[in-house]
Amino acid sequence: MLKDNEKGRNNSVFASKLKEHLSSKRSDFDLEAFLINNDLQLYAPYVSENFNDSELPLTITWHDGVDESGVTEGLVLRDNEGGRINQAVLVDDSYAYSNPTYVLMPIEDPCFIDDIDGEFCGGTGGGNTGGGGGVTYTPRDIDCRAIESSDILRVQMPEFRLTDNTRSWPYRNYLYLWAITGSFTRDSNGFVNASPNVNELWWLKEVSRSNAKDKKWLSSGISFVESNWKEEEVELRIAVAHKKSSNDFTLKGTVKISTDGDETDSEQSTGYELSKIDKAQSMFNVGFDRCSTLASITSDEGYGLRDGHQIFHFGKMEFYLKHVIQ
DSSP: OOOOTTOOOOOOOHHHHHHHHHHHTTTOOOOHHHHHHTTTEOOOHHHHHHHHTSOOOOEEEEESSSSOOOEEEEEEEEETTEEEEEEEEEOOHHHHHHEEEEEEEOOGGGSSSTTOTTTEESSSSSSSSSSOOOOOOOOOOGGGGGGGTTTTTTEEEHHHHHHHHHHHHOOEEEEEEEEEEEEEOTTTTOEEEEEEEEEEEEEEEOOOOOHTTTTTTOOOOOSBBBBBOOTOOOOOEEEEEEEEEEEEEOOEEEEEESSBBBBBBGGEEEEEOOOEEEEEEEEEEEEHHHHHHHHHHTTTTSSOEEETTTEEETTTTTEEOOEOOO
């Protein structure tokens, strides 16, 4: 349970130094057994990224897994000629970003237990985010009227980034993402039966505090946000939430469909609602109109372009969408 960053890689230099400091007064003290027996972990958000081979003194702080003040108490572990001196310090995100810091805290999720592969964590879409199918792709805006009814319109989200951490120090960032469209059938009397299609694409997708703080672009890990955005699906809704210890969250709302292609007078809405998600909070739930999104997908609407595509900005998250017509 000795972790030096969100991915759980061991940094032998820092791990050895920390074990030496914590075990110095008791030769029989087994640090890793102590962590395992108490369901604790040592977590260091910025050590690997910022302090490789650093000679700065280590700081160890502790967190109860509940407090969201963003400040934790800690000790700076210093050596001098007369022995070791531990200096009390208050740790926040800025301090940890500038000083190698380990956090002693409860195990937050099953993704961080060594004998679990994390199959419940990250993106569920998986796979390649490329164009696929041998299609040559050139970024361009599209007039939806030029798309044939037999065409397959695929929508991708190749990359995204957080522009800041979603939670206070020292919590990790975990994200949920859903793509929602509507569909319909007609009964024997010609009446419309509308229903939502809700696809869960991320479940506890992790973004390191370092990557969020540095606003780093990351692969979404999603093959397609929508594998075939049909003419009847007037609206594609993208909803994102993040883990938060003091909230419960229910994803619900309506999504537009058209029972007669793109004719606006045939539009109607169908409702959707998911079971409550414990300890999560909504970041955004935004509808993308099929025609207007395609018409401006390579246009700069205020947040710039990425790989020739419009960057969408909602709350603390940015991403861009690509389309492939087959």
